[in-house]
């Protein structure tokens with residue numbers, strides 16, 4: 001049974017989170033302040049942390065940085081803030097993904113499952129990606145289209161797919177994808193990345209104009225739908 005540390009200062013929201021997570025089969029530890037969260041994180045070693053960005057005794061981003069100093073457990077940010085820059089800051093500080101308040105139960109639980117799947121204890125090998133009728137074998141560096149025809153992907157495209165596939169269902173920040181695709185010199189080329197992703201969608205998505213598998217999180221990054229990765233179909237979603 002996975003244990004989740006919920007860091008949220010609003011008691012009513014904390015209670016809702018607890019009820020939701022316990023009903024889904026998780027054990028829950030709670031903290032209402034950043035200081036308390038550090039104590040609980042050290043003593044309980046939770047499998048995942050849900051962290052509110054606005055805490056009474058400090059910024060959630062500083063808390064994430066502090067926890068990342070010694071823990072690799074997945075961190076999901078809870079944020080009422082819609083500004084992309086704050087989401088990017090949280091991801092840079094070491095968060096794995098975010099859920100924007102107000103959020104639905106299904107969305108929250110889907111993100112929690114995706115984040116727990118990427119945990120280092122999960123040794124699942126993700127080498128086959130299924131985009132409808134187009135299949136990519138990351139290990140062999142081969143792709144085939146709906147009629148079995150070869151689909152040509154560039155080494156950069158394979159590298160980007162590698163990065164996305166390591167975190168199915170979770171956001172990957174633009175800068176990380178840019179670093180993987182082109183190296184550290186072009187990490188700010190968001191426009192270049194958009195063109196790159198469009199070309200990748202043209203090759204892989206059944207309907208590239210309405211992406212179903214390679215999803216955009218505007219101003220923040222991209223997310224590979226979790227059912228692209230074979231063996232990680234999210235059967236508990238309904």
Ligand code: CA
Nearest residue numbers: 009052054055
């Ligand atoms: Ca708050």
